[in-house]
Amino acid sequence: MSREVGVWVVFARRIIVMGTGYVGLTTGACLASLGHRVVCCDVDVVKVERLARGEVRILEPDLPERVAEGIAAGRLEFASSAAAAAEEAEVVFLCLPTPMSTGGAADLTAVESVAGEIRGRLPAASVVVTKSTVPVGTAARLGRLLDRDDVAVASNPEFLREGSAVHDFLNPDRIVVGSDSPDAAERVAALYARLGAPTVLTDAASAEMVKYAANCFLATKLSYVNAIAELCELLGANITDVTEGMGYDRRIGQSFLEAGPGWGGSCLPKDTRALLRVAETAGFDFPLLEAAVNGNTRQREQVVSKVADACGVGVESSLSGVRLGILGLAFKAGTDDLRDSPALAVARALVDRGAELIAYDPGLRGDEPELAGIATLVDDPYRVAKEAAGLVLLTGWPEFRTLDWSRLAGMLRGPVVVDTRNHLDPDVLRRAGMSWRGIGRAPVG
Structure with missing residues (x-):
């Protein structure tokens, strides 16, 4: 259902973004532009070093500028250790590849690997969010994998078009957040409150x-x-x-x-x-x-x-x-x-x-x-x-x-x-x- 989110947004949040592809880098840079403190993580150390210098090799309008602004403002950082970064996270976004495997199913290897890596390092009351496109039932599957009653799992699908990803992120038709914990869904939705977009909580x-x-x-x-x-x-x-x-x-x-x-x-x-x-x-x-x-x-x-x-x-x-x-x-x-x-x-x-x-x-x-x-x-x-x-x-x-x-x-x-x-x-x-x-x-x- 569509509804107004609560007042949780009045504070900047400590956000970890796992993955620095189109979705991950755009998500991290744009959330930083909304005032949140963001660390983007990637297993590619050379890529992390390059991004930390503000070098963006993805052809995407306005993305290099958003990255540079976030770094200059001290709100956007890059790291190669997912586990270490997760220790300070309030919200962790999983923006990882889910390629098509043999038979057509989505391959969740990267998602599950990172979830397993950060499982024991997440603070209590944090939220793990799938931003990647994942099959129905993945949030429940991650909840079992994390095995943490004090950590919620949510789905927040992206609707970004390549070539206009930054514009789409900052001017969304809607924000969709789903979690079996209503409080967690509201907390994730509140991250976007400045955008004023219709919000679907489910x-x-x-x-x-x-x-x-x-x-x-x-x-x-x-x-x-x-x-x-x-x-x-x-x-x-x-x-x-x-x-x-x-x-x-x-x-x-x-x-x-x-x-x-x-x-x-x-x-x-x-x-x-x-x-x-x-x-x-x-x-x-x-x-x-x-x-x-x-x-x-x-x-x-x-x-x-x-x-x-x-x-x-x-x-x-x-x-x-x-x-x-x-x-x-x-x-x-x-x-x-x-x-x-x-x-x-x-x-x-x-x-x-x-x-x-x-x-x-x-x-x-x-x-x-x-x-x-x-x-x-x-x-x-x-x-x-x-x-x-x-x-x-x-x-x-x-x-x-x-x-x-x-x-x-x-x-x-x-x-x-x-x-x-x-x-x-x-x-x-x-x-x-x-x-x-x-x-x-x-x-x-």
């Missing part, structure tokens, strides 16, 4: 379910839009106009209505698989979510076929000997994250068909191990066009809209762009002498 299992339910709904929404986009192509409709007309309906909303090469990133793929596994364990058949996952796989295959067709080799034909220029490989603009990137998945499938890929992405350095054997990364977007049979835009970086398309047309062997994000203006490309192929829209040029 039991631990329901809070854990909120995150999966939200992410799986968004994945289903995206798969639905991509299916509608394919139908639009068959019927001569325009998906951009269709989704605009849908989005003004307040029951639907404008967000997550963009057709594209499929959904991905660090959350949706693993969360959909994890919820399917949870459902299976509970004896519940979930065909709707299964269809969303299968539809996402099919969408990537459809994009590859569209590229092959645009290059004139045929929908199902080999791309052996075909050189393609790739614009964007990160899973979304504004990040350098390649985890379950649909762009990278499409690129890999193109290589499997025999294509040679030259790629440019403004967020990537070129030394990412995920690129090995897939694409040669260059530092200039115009270099991807030289002697290429066509360009494939896979990530919607804003700067791609302002490229000199006449110049690119002159460098390409085949002046065609497959725009898998419907990101470019087809008329601009047509005037530059290029053909445009989008998703769910009629070809131009």
Whole structure:
């Protein structure tokens, strides 16, 4: 239920954040900016030393500034010993990896390892909070692992989007906190009171379910839009106009209505698989979510076929000997994250068909191990066009809209762009002498 939290917030709290990835570092830096005293812990000693100097290597707007401000104010510190830091904690946030294991279940190894490490060092009346996305029942499982009647466990799922994580943390749609101890739930919720966001206080299992339910709904929404986009192509409709007309309906909303090469990133793929596994364990058949996952796989295959067709080799034909220029490989603009990137998945499938890929992405350095054997990364977007049979835009970086398309047309062997994000203006490309192929829209040029 939504409710006002108590007055516990009037004091700054001593908070320990376990893990310094996207979620952990953003959580620590933003809580420090709210006036709390925060220590972020990580097993990577070199990373801890780097962060203590204010060096942030995550591509995330405003995050380096928040870290620097927290360090300068003396409210943000970094440590490599979780157990030592836990001794002074009032609240411990677990922001640890929960990757997809074999079979699709979330791997809780890191979460349980840290819980075991700090179990005997936690002060009485402290609260351990799972911020990571964890299966329903994890809070109860941690409670048994901690085996401390004087320590509460709570779930406080994050709803951060990469590329806007700091903004999302400080401007949340809602705060969700669940615990079987109402007092502990209020204490955690009070940490965010300055944000003035709607607060949902519930039991631990329901809070854990909120995150999966939200992410799986968004994945289903995206798969639905991509299916509608394919139908639009068959019927001569325009998906951009269709989704605009849908989005003004307040029951639907404008967000997550963009057709594209499929959904991905660090959350949706693993969360959909994890919820399917949870459902299976509970004896519940979930065909709707299964269809969303299968539809996402099919969408990537459809994009590859569209590229092959645009290059004139045929929908199902080999791309052996075909050189393609790739614009964007990160899973979304504004990040350098390649985890379950649909762009990278499409690129890999193109290589499997025999294509040679030259790629440019403004967020990537070129030394990412995920690129090995897939694409040669260059530092200039115009270099991807030289002697290429066509360009494939896979990530919607804003700067791609302002490229000199006449110049690119002159460098390409085949002046065609497959725009898998419907990101470019087809008329601009047509005037530059290029053909445009989008998703769910009629070809131009």
